Amino acid sequence: MEIIAKDTLAQRIVRLVVKTPAIAAKARPGHFVVVRLDDRAERIPLTIADFNREKGTITLIIQEVGKSTALINKMTVGDRFADILGPLGTPYPIEKIGTVVGVAGGLGAAPLYPKVKALYEAGNKVITILGAQRQELLILADELKAMSHQLLISTDDGSLGHKGFVTDLLRQVLHQEKVDEVIAIGPVVMMEACCKITRELNVKTVVSLNAVMVDGTGMCGGCRVTVGGTSKFCCVDGPSFDGLAVDFTELRQRQRYYSAQEKAAYQAYQEHGTEGCRCLAK
Ligand code: FES
Numbered sequence: 327m328e329i330i331a332k333d334t335l336a337q338r339i340v341r342l343v344v345k346t347p348a349i350a351a352k353a354r355p356g357h358f359v360v361v362r363l364d365d366r367a368e369r370i371p372l373t374i375a376d377f378n379r380e381k382g383t384i385t386l387i388i389q390e391v392g393k394s395t396a397l398i399n400k401m402t403v404g405d406r407f408a409d410i411l412g413p414l415g416t417p418y419p420i421e422k423i424g425t426v427v428g429v430a431g432g433l434g435a436a437p438l439y440p441k442v443k444a445l446y447e448a449g450n451k452v453i454t455i456l457g458a459q460r461q462e463l464l465i466l467a468d469e470l471k472a473m474s475h476q477l478l479i480s481t482d483d484g485s486l487g488h489k490g491f492v493t494d495l496l497r498q499v500l501h502q503e504k505v506d507e508v509i510a511i512g513p514v515v516m517m518e519a520c521c522k523i524t525r526e527l528n529v530k531t532v533v534s535l536n537a538v539m540v541d542g543t544g545m546c547g548g549c550r551v552t553v554g555g556t557s558k559f560c561c562v563d564g565p566s567f568d569g570l571a572v573d574f575t576e577l578r579q580r581q582r583y584y585s586a587q588e589k590a591a592y593q594a595y596q597e598h599g600t601e602g603c604r605c606l607a608k
Contacts, residue, residue, distance in 0.1 A: 327407045330383065335465040338390040339433065340399045341375070347382030349374075349412050355420060355440035356534070356566050359384070359412030360542040361398070367408065368394045371539045371561070373437040374413060375466075387436040387465070392588050393595040414542045418532070418566045420444040424506035425451040427499055428474070429492050429520055431512025432458050435466040437534045437565075438511045439473070446473040453478070453499055457492035457512075461485035493519045500527050507532065510569060514581065518574040525570050533569035535560050538581060552576050 331343035349359060358373045376385035390396045401407075418441050426445050430438040435456060446452045454474040458464045459482045471477040478495045479487030488495055493516070499505065500523065508531045510520035517533040524531040537549040537560040549560035554571035558564065 327410050329401055329403050329405050332401075332403055335387065336463050338399065339463075339465055340388055342386045342388065342398075342401070343383050344386060344407070344410070345381075345383055346410055349410060350377045350379050350382045350384050353377035353379075353384055353413045354417035355444045356415060356418030356437075357413035358415050358437075358542075358565065359386070359410050360414060360539070361386075361410050362408045363394070363397055363401075364408045367397075369411075369540060369542065370394050370398065371414075371542055373534075373565075375436040375439055376443075377440070387433065389433050392592040396592070396595060411542060414561060415565055416563060418444075418509075420448050422449050425453070425503055427496065427503075427505050427508045428452065428454045428470075429496055429508060429510040429512070429516075430454070430456050430466075430470070431492055431516040432463065433465070434510075434512030434516070434534075435464075435470065438509060439466050439469055441509055442470060443473040446475075451475050453503070453505075455480065455492045455495045455499070457481065457495075457516075459483065491519070492516065493523060496520055497523050500524070500529060505529055508569075509533075514574055514578050517569060517572075521569040521572070521574075531569035532566050533572060534565045535567060535572065535577060536565070536581075537561075537577065538584060550580070 328345045329342050330345050333341050335341050353374050358371050360369050360371050372386045374384050375387045388398050390399045428438050428442045452474045453476045454470045455478045457480040480492050508524050510517045511534045540546040540548045542561045544559045544562040551560050552573035553567045
């Protein structure tokens with residue numbers, strides 16, 4: 327569980343390559359892990375953004391959004407996680423489908439990449455749409471380009487590619503091509519907007535949901551989502567689901583459940599460091 331490589335992809339976003347042969351041996355696109363920094367640390371679910379079975383490594387991409395992710399992003403080569411649980415979740419099925427459009431918003435590029443790579447290698451035509459607020463926040467553009475027949479980029483401010491949103495490009499592609507499946511991964515509002523377009527055109531759409539998780543093994547119920555009117559656990563039934571059946575309104579509400587505590591812990595960490603956070607937790 328030792329970090330053997332680290333690089334910075336964008337402001338507050340780092341990529342870690344971690345030696346963990348047992349997990350790398352079984353990892354498949356769509357899987358994730360739960361990591362802990364030490365025996366008092368929060369359990370953090372992280373998508374397996376890539377894996378190498380021969381080298382026994384997995385790749386994790388982490389954006390600093392709170393105390394725990396700030397601490398992880400401070401780790402460096404040679405540091406070790408206390409534990410890594412995985413691979414978890416239901417893998418995304420890799421088949422010869424035809425033409426697939428992958429859409430990633432921001433950090434969504436991390437869970438999209440292994441799916442796009444496997445679909446490309448399986449002989450599908452892959453068109454990838456990558457978006458971010460501005461150019462310097464785009465991640466994995468080169469990696470996605472290498473595994474796509476076409477890569478389209480959008481930025482909110484127009485600093486690179488189309489000025490606007492990934493949904494503008496998705497609509498454009500769907501009107502130009504016969505598309506068999508769309509995979510949309512990113513902020514909830516983005517995935518919901520993509521599904522609104524694909525529903526109109528009746529195109530199968532898979533999303534990857536980032537529900538609040540605790541154990542990651544189906545025991546706590548924290549990651550419950552409603553799909554097609556049925557309760558599902560994101561950690562064992564997902565995180566990939568039929569986007570046209572997801573209750574995004576409920577997902578948004580549940581994602582906000584601990585936001586006050588998360589904000590307070592991050593603020594205490596920024597003001598007082600790790601000890602500030604631990605005092606708050608007592
Ligand atoms: S994280 Fe606990 S049930 Fe899914």
